[in-house]
Every structure is written in C-alpha cells, then in structure tokens.
Amino acid sequence: GQQLNQSPQSMFIQEGEDVSMNCTSSSIFNTWLWYKQDPGEGPVLLIALYKAGELTSNGRLTAQFGITRKDSFLNISASIPSDVGIYFCAGQRDYGGSQGNLIFGKGTKLSVKP
Amino acid sequence: DTAVSQTPKYLVTQMGNDKSIKCEQNLGHDTMYWYKQDSKKFLKIMFSYNNKELIINETVPNRFSPKSPDKAHLNLHINSLELGDSAVYFCASSRSLQGANYGYTFGSGTRLTVV
Numbered sequence: 001g002q003q004l005n006q007s008p009q010s011m012f013i014q015e016g017e018d019v020s021m022n023c024t025s026s027s028i029f030n031t032w033l034w035y036k037q038d039p040g041e042g043p044v045l046l047i048a049l050y051k052a053g054e055l056t057s058n059g060r061l062t063a064q065f066g067i068t069r070k071d072s073f074l075n076i077s078a079s080i081p082s083d084v085g086i087y088f089c090a091g092q093r094d095y096g097g098s099q100g101n102l103i104f105g106k107g108t109k110l111s112v113k114p
Numbered sequence: 115d116t117a118v119s120q121t122p123k124y125l126v127t128q129m130g131n132d133k134s135i136k137c138e139q140n141l142g143h144d145t146m147y148w149y150k151q152d153s154k155k156f157l158k159i160m161f162s163y164n165n166k167e168l169i170i171n172e173t174v175p176n177r178f179s180p181k182s183p184d185k186a187h188l189n190l191h192i193n194s195l196e197l198g199d200s201a202v203y204f205c206a207s208s209r210s211l212q213g214a215n216y217g218y219t220f221g222s223g224t225r226l227t228v229v
Contacts, residue, residue, distance in 0.1 A: 040223070041223070042206070042221050043204075045219075106155070106156050107155050
C-alpha cells in the first residue's frame with residue numbers, strides 16, 4: 001500500500017531553535033497536509049498544500065509542496081514550549097477525478113530538550 | 115461547541131465483549147471517517163461514509179461495523195473484542211469526498227483497552 005516516510009521520528013528542541021521535518025513518498029500526491037497532535041487529543045490541521053512548489057505559512061510554521069509532488073517539508077521557526085507534540089504529514093491522491101483517502105506519515109515527536 | 119465529538123473517551127472491556135463508539139459532527143460535513151491509532155501512533159483509516167454510504171472499507175476485520183443513522187453521525191460497533199483491538203480510535207469528518215481541500219476535522223479520540 002501507499003506509504004509516507006516521515007523524518008525524523010523524534011527530535012528535541014530548545015526554545016528559540018528552528019525545527020525542520022519532512023515527508024517523502026514513492027507515489028505522487030495532489031494534496032499535502034500537516035497536522036499536530038497534542039496528548040489526549042485528535043490531530044489538528046496546521047497547513048494544507050494543493051500545488052506543486054507551493055510554499056505556505058501559518059504564523060511561525062512554513063510548509064512546502066515538493067516540485068516532484070512526492071515530498072513536503074514543515075519548518076517551525078523560533079520554537080516555543082507549546083510546540084511540543086506529534087506532527088503528522090498526510091497526503092491524498094487523485095484517482096481519475098475522485099479523491100483517495102488521507103494517508104498519514106508515522107509522525108515526528110517534538111520534545112523539549114532536558 | 116465541539117465540532118466532532120466522540121463518546122466515550124475511555125473504554126475498558128473484556129475480551130469477547132461487543133462495544134460501540136459514537137461520533138457526531140455539527141459542521142455540516144457530508145463525509146465521516148474512522149481511523150485507528152496504534153501504540154506507535156500510526157494513524158490508519160478504517161472506514162469512510164459519504165451521504166450515509168460506505169465509500170471505503172479498508173482491510174478491517176468484519177467484527178468492525180460502521181453505522182451511520184444520518185449525515186451527522188457515524189458510530190463504530192465492534193463484536194467479539196480481541197486484545198489486539200486495543201488502540202485509540204478517531205472519528206473525523208470533511209466536506210465532500212474532496213476532503214483534503216478543506217482538511218479533515220478530528221474528534222479527540224476514544225482509548226479502547228481490551229483486557
């Protein structure tokens with residue numbers, strides 16, 4: 001089945017640092033989404049990308065839809081403690097006009113550096 | 115106002131029991147989903163319903179049966195629960211089958227523990 005490879009699996013952040021994570025796939029996607037999940041909650045949509053090459057920002061978050069349509073990255077600038085959580089990439093394919101279901105990456109867990 | 119609400123939030127039950135998880139959305143969306151999140155946090159789709167019709171049924175055991183009495187509700191019924199069914203189950207909804215254009219809205223999850 002389709003798989004999204006998300007990296008890194010986990011990372012530690014210190015307040016003020018910039019953070020990067022990315023997602024790759026062997027298949028082409030026509031939509032890329034980035035979600036954040038806090039403990040005990042469901043994933044919440046952060047950024048949605050619809051066109052190859054598209055670069056979109058949401059506050060300190062910036063995400064890009066790769067030119068090949070097989071990858072996407074998410075950057076968080078000047079991280080703060082409330083940025084901790086699990087970040088998921090998700091992709092959706094177009095099957096001849098109808099949309100496939102949303103496929104999720106395995107997540108990147110952001111924790112505060114001890 | 116909770117957009118997608120699931121009940122119960124926690125469910126502990128014995129092997130072999132039958133249980134249901136309820137989901138309701140007040141967003142006016144016409145497609146609803148059930149996802150399973152395992153202990154490694156991997157999210158995998160189980161079902162989606164559009165206008166009360168099952169659109170996707172991934173390779174999920176037939177002990178799991180989604181039931182949608184109307185567009186705003188999608189319940190998940192599980193028969194003969196097994197230890198491996200322990201996970202967090204998320205309900206989600208979206209507008210039309212082109213859900214990703216507007217993003218899926220998730221509920222806060224139901225943590226099912228089978229003992």
